[in-house]
Amino acid sequence: MTLALDRTRALLDTPPPDVIPGQLDLTRSTVTTQPLxxxxxxxxxxxxxxxxxxxxxxxxxxxxxxxxxxxxxxxxxxxxxxxxxxxxxxxxxxxxxxxxxxxxxxxxDCKGDEPGMCPACDTAVIERCVACGRCRCDTHENCIRPTP
Structure with missing residues (x-):
């Protein structure tokens, strides 16, 4: 019985190993609380x-x-x-x-952050108006479309 107690004491006195990246670090408290x-x-x-x-x-x-x-x-x-x-x-x-x-x-993780995306209507640069270059947020009543 004494041998088991000695091993337990030795384990408790041993500092914990370094935290593995991505593993929860229970040695430090990073939780902050605020009164609601x-x-x-x-x-x-x-x-x-x-x-x-x-x-x-x-x-x-x-x-x-x-x-x-x-x-x-x-x-x-x-x-x-x-x-x-x-x-x-x-x-x-x-x-x-x-x-x-x-x-x-x-x-x-799933959103597509293409450069130039409009955050309001999710219009990518390649989907913008050919005439004025604006996104779907605009009405485009005065745009003159180029003829092909």
């Missing part, structure tokens, strides 16, 4: 008259691989389902490197 302050957050959120702000957990799925992104958002009772989803898509596009546009919801 939900009431303060809800009170500070601008909402239209006659509506109330409330927290909502919204999940967006990548249309290619099925990856999900779930976050908490502050929405209000006057919003439709599509408007609440737009809040989540805007957040993912702005801060999580997703591409949520006309081509669908694409995670950072």
């Amino acid at each position: 302050g939900l009431n303060d957050l809800l009170a500070a959120t601008p909402v239209p008259p006659g509506t109330e702000a409330y927290p909502a957990q919204i999940t967006v799925f990548c249309d290619d691989c099925g990856t999900t992104a779930t976050h908490d958002y502050v929405v209000h009772t006057g919003m439709t389902r599509d408007e609440r989803l737009t809040v989540a898509r805007q957040h993912l596009t702005d801060s999580q490197n997703w591409d949520c546009g006309a081509a669908g919801d694409l995670c950072p």
